[in-house]
Amino acid sequence: MTQHHIYWWNLENLFDIENSPDRPAWFQKTIKNELKGWNSLVLEKKLTNLCQIISQMNQNQGPDILGVCEIENEAVVVKLMAKVTTITGRNYAVLHQDTKDKRGIDIAVIYDSDKYTTDGEVFSLEIMKRNATRDLFQVSLTTQNGNELVLIGNHWPSRMGGKFASEPYRMMVAETLSYWIDRIHEVKLEVNNDKNPAIVIMGDFNDNPYDRSIVDYLRATGNLEKVKNARSNVLFNLMYPFLNSKYGTHVYGSEMSMLDQFIVTKPLVVDSANYPFQVEATNLLTYPELVKGDYNTPIRFGRPSSKNTFNEAGFSDHLPIELVLEERG
Numbered sequence: 001m002t003q004h005h006i007y008w009w010n011l012e013n014l015f016d017i018e019n020s021p022d023r024p025a026w027f028q029k030t031i032k033n034e035l036k037g038w039n040s041l042v043l044e045k046k047l048t049n050l051c052q053i054i055s056q057m058n059q060n061q062g063p064d065i066l067g068v069c070e071i072e073n074e075a076v077v078v079k080l081m082a083k084v085t086t087i088t089g090r091n092y093a094v095l096h097q098d099t100k101d102k103r104g105i106d107i108a109v110i111y112d113s114d115k116y117t118t119d120g121e122v123f124s125l126e127i128m129k130r131n132a133t134r135d136l137f138q139v140s141l142t143t144q145n146g147n148e149l150v151l152i153g154n155h156w157p158s159r160m161g162g163k164f165a166s167e168p169y170r171m172m173v174a175e176t177l178s179y180w181i182d183r184i185h186e187v188k189l190e191v192n193n194d195k196n197p198a199i200v201i202m203g204d205f206n207d208n209p210y211d212r213s214i215v216d217y218l219r220a221t222g223n224l225e226k227v228k229n230a231r232s233n234v235l236f237n238l239m240y241p242f243l244n245s246k247y248g249t250h251v252y253g254s255e256m257s258m259l260d261q262f263i264v265t266k267p268l269v270v271d272s273a274n275y276p277f278q279v280e281a282t283n284l285l286t287y288p289e290l291v292k293g294d295y296n297t298p299i300r301f302g303r304p305s306s307k308n309t310f311n312e313a314g315f316s317d318h319l320p321i322e323l324v325l326e327e328r329g
Helices: 025-031 040-054 074-088 163-192 212-217 224-229
Strands: 002-014 065-071 092-096 106-112 122-128 132-143 148-155 198-204 235-237 250-252 255-257 260-264 277-284 321-327
Touching: 002 040, 002 074, 002 148, 002 198, 002 260, 040 074, 065 074, 065 148, 065 198, 074 092, 074 106, 106 132, 106 148, 132 163, 148 163, 163 198, 163 212, 198 321, 224 235, 260 321
Parallel strands: 002 065, 148 198
Antiparallel strands: 002 321, 065 106, 092 106, 122 132, 132 148, 198 260, 235 260, 250 255, 277 321
């Protein structure tokens, strides 16, 4: 058996420096007040702190695959993973595509290029509210055994304005993603005669596993029998076991939420010789330096422009999550 250690982490506003020459003029105008004081020294400290955690993943070997969101561009991710490589010795590659999100924050997938291959093609599905919201970001990686993993990164619309007032936007994204999953199945069947693609959906969904967007619109459940017996593409949400734990991936006041999730298709949770991958474990990463207080609140890094949240000893306002897959040889 070969193991694959996959992680997801919302990196909390990992922007390039305040006056980056790589930033489009329209976005520089939009973001300039938010980035006051975000200079090369602050960015370097943020990268160092994130690297401290990422290099601990997978028993200090670093992740095999890492999905991230709230990153401005590919350049900052490349800088981050160069630091991780210095510690772990692994050869990471970054898959990313700039989107039209009005805050300029994107999704990226990082992978060990010695362990996986890809044709470099990414699919970024734009979803519109009144303006473009964050895209669904899809990549495919092939293992050394020749098996394909489809990964879809998500960062759904926030709860700004209130959970219920903003909920229709997340329902819209969920419905689109559900359709997208159906299309992947159709294309894989047509092109590769693959009836059961292995799909890992990961992200910051800004809703809990039991919320309507995920249960009713994405069609993801914690009921394994429902997934096994479904004739359509019902998905399995791996985060239900953590709902009654003392941790949430995000904490607001005293409210712990499981906003960051791994959701998978049936071949990953139904044991069959026809399915090369199986879920071995799912975990929250709760290293002591990542959390504080009675509610295990993630210690955020914040920004110099927001004195109430800026903490150079912090990391992110979300906890990372881990998915371990086993692959038949």
